[in-house]
Amino acid sequence: MQKPKSKSIASVRVPRPKPKSSKASPRSRQAQKRPVTAYTPQEVDEIFRRFRVQRPEPKGELESVNPFTLLVAVVLSAQATDAGVNKATRPLFAVADTPEKMLALGEEKLGEYIRTIGLWRNKAKNVIALCEALIRDHGGKIPEDREALQQLPGVGRKTANVVLNVAFGQPTMAVDTHIFRVSNRILLAPGRTPEEVERALLSAIPEEYLLHAHHWLILHGRYVCKARKPDCSACIIADLCKAPEKTSDVPAPLVPWEPIEERRQAEEA
Incomplete structure (x- = not known):
């Protein structure tokens, strides 16, 4: 009986792996091409220098008396106005300014204080659960860490960033609807999501x-680059603004702003 011929190594056809495509998906290509900002570093510096001159010590409009009440106020402010939250929390914080006191109120009593705020039933549940977690896991203190804050009931990234910034002086960026709109409208920080912005x-x-x-x-x-009708005539950065829908042509200042390094050298001298 004749033995079958064995195939030589050279004759064996090994399928070659398909080369990995170097083409990125349309979405990833778009993300790679999207600039961080449409402004030069000098222009960004000048924008925020003017904001600082206009409001040297800006403050949030939510009222609070300590880090705990700030956290509660921010949780309650979701889909509600700061003015509406303040109206409800003034009497609430007068009687419950710690997790222990808030927990002692109970969900039903807390709900009576915040009934005028949207989604108050769900928010009352979250605040009570929040107090329980603070007492159980943190000894009643507000953690100074974003990850720990986001583990608390009803606390997302934006809320955590607000608390870290306002209560603990950390340079965080809490992207709300106003910041998201302004950053995209004027091309300061284009992005599809709050995290991208x-x-x-x-x-x-x-x-x-x-x-x-x-x-x-x-x-x-909130007060100038408004959602429906931006007030470009009152804008202190109108001459620098690159928003496509800018409603008026505001000329640049007669005295041009100094480059960053020259101004800093002058301040140090």
Whole structure:
């Protein structure tokens, strides 16, 4: 019986692995091409220098008496106005300014205080659960860490960033609807999600302005660069603004702003 011929190694056809495509998906290509900001470093510096001149010590408009009440106020402010939250929390914080006191009120009693705030039933549950977690896991104190804060009931990234910034002086960027709108509208930090905008802002804004940057942008969006009709005539950065829908042509200042390094050298001298 004739033995079957064995195939030589050279004759064996080994399928070649398909080369990995170097083409990125349309979405990833778009993300790679999207600039962090449409402004030069000098322009970004000048934008926030003017914001600082206009409001040297900006403050949030939510009322609180300590880090705990700030955290509760921010949780309650979701889909509600600051004015509406303040109206409800003034009497609430007068009787419950610690997790222990708030927990003692109970969900039903707490609900009576915040009934005028949207989604108050769910928020009352979250605040009570929040107090329980603070007492159980943190000895009733507010953690100074974003990850720990986000583990608390009803606390997302934006809320954690607000508390870290306002209560603990950390240079975080809490992207709310105003900051998201302004950053995309004026091309300061384009992004599809709050997280994208947050990363772009933190990358573009000079460190010396980061502590107050989120308050400046919120106030600018709330009172000047409004959602329906931006008030370009009252805008202190109108000559620098690159928003496509800018409603008026505001000329640049007669005295041009000094480049960053020259101004800093003059201040140090």
